[in-house]
Amino acid sequence: MQKGKRIIIELKDIVKKYYLGKPNELEILHGIDLQVEKGEFVSIVGESGSGKSTLMNIIGALDKPDSGIYNLDGINICNTKEKKLSGIRNQKIGFVFQTYNLVARTSAIANVELPMLYNGIPKAERHRRAEELLELVGMKDRMLHKPEELSGGQKQRVAIARAMANDPGLLLADEPTGALDSASGRNIMDIFHHFNKERGKTVLLITHSKELAYETGRIVTLFDGRITDIRRNMAAC
């Protein structure tokens, strides 16, 4: 790891358990150590049940670990109260989900404006930036359509525009191409590469596709709740 680069994600001995009622507690993550530098494009691969999504929830400050330390951009997430966490999710992290999770009955542009609404940005500014982002992902001409009227690939492009609304440093994508055909998936990956290279965003991609992982700078392999392999991918750098 090169010296002098800023560390954006720092995970130390993260343990996460699920309580399905005593004594059935299920440990999903058994001590995860990981550091991600600013501007990196990291993929986390593993089979289903390996703990990828649980790890993403912790990194995304949606869930807290049972033990261990997690610093995001120098903030200790484990000690942060929910009220402040919502602000962190709002301004520091952009989420992209496999199932898009666009808010139903709400136009594409209103979906993109949503994080800015929670950030208290005035309407005119919200609208301008949302339009700009939708143009960037090639969805400006359909910005007044509702999610029900868009294809999967189009929905995911809107979701990426929404993730970038408050210009966060970190983009967290959980199987973003999992439900898409290969052409749409390619398009989505190109958008991630664009944000990573042109705008210096840190991208964390969770996938079970080895093919996609080889496009990223570093591949972290997760197996049964443990990191079994971290490989720097020279070809992609």
Place this chain on the structure above:
Amino acid sequence: MLIIENIKIAFGALLSGKMRSLLTMLGIIIGIGSVIAIMTVSSSLSSSISDSFQEMGANNITTGLRKLEQEESVKANGMKFGAAAGNSNIEEKDLVTDEMLAGLRQEFQDKIDAIAISENTGSGTAMKGNASANISINGINDEYFASSKTTLLAGRRINASDIKGNKKVIMVSDKLAESLFNGSNESALAQKIVVYSNGKYEDFYIIGVYKYEENTFSSDSSSNITTTAYIPLSVAKEMVHSDKGYSQFTVVTSKDIEDVSLFSEEIEQYFQPYYTGNQDYGISTSTMQSMTESMYSMISTVSVAVSFIAGISLLVGGIGVMNIMMVSITERTREIGTRKALGAKNSSIRLQFITESVILCLLGGILGIITGFILGAIAAHILGYGAAVPLGSIVISVGFSMAIGVFFGYYPANKAAQMNPAEALRYE
């Protein structure tokens, strides 16, 4: 800013399930609707009562004998007087004499416009040839019409010389004129009719025809209607062979008296010396004001009681809203998770769902007000009153339905706000 977005979101969510929203609102609609309907009817009733009391005269002080043992019950309803309370026990010594009235008139010269006396001699039949009509015979003094607003259609009223001269003259209603003379009111004038009453036939000459007013309290609407016929007081006294005095009369105060009830107390005090030794009767007064007040309090007691029952339906409606909000939150768990991932604070989520529940209840409340007013207006119309808009209860209803929204929306909204975002996003 956020509140406007919340209102938009709430409308979107409610419109996406129109049938469900409408069914949920039904409880609120019925609750608010029945309260408004009751209020509409009772305020129509109140204003109609107030109108008819005003018509009877706001300056009238009804004065009469009051049975002493009945003090409690008389005070309770304030409307019963000697004659009505059973005059079988009234003796000559109890009655108000002409001398007492003359003294009263002298003592309060400036305050009294007129003293109206009307003694009912019972019911009877007026006949002309083969035609007949039911009448109730009232012997009146020449000042009687100062207390009662009667519209004269033809001829003249009974005057002082009729009374002085014991003239057998009679004032009849237009209804009677129509059934006996089936022609114009003028054709009845100066005609002779036979009046059968108290087992005797007597001839009377019609001097005037007045307009029969359908009273709020009169229920007799058949063609064989009993109307009042007025004859001179002196003639009435002869008919019943009585010259003792009066059990009831009406003091008409001059227009510039401000406190009618204060003057009514002065009248009672005037009669006090005459009745100090009387074990059975005293003099009691009643003004339109006090009668109206007792009517109002009766109506408002009834409407409060019925509103309370309607309030139970509001409670059930509120629980319905709470139930549907719980369902809605479960259905939209992923949306809540997504919003939290995008940076929504717990308070923003709570506000969003409270807004939704308030709007649901508010729409229900507004629909309820409209439905209730329509039902109330129909009911008032059937009862024969004009519908009056109970403005106060509309304002209260709007406020109350919003309060129901907040109260029953808070628990579900708080549940949504407290959701763990990771779990909410995982929800299938």
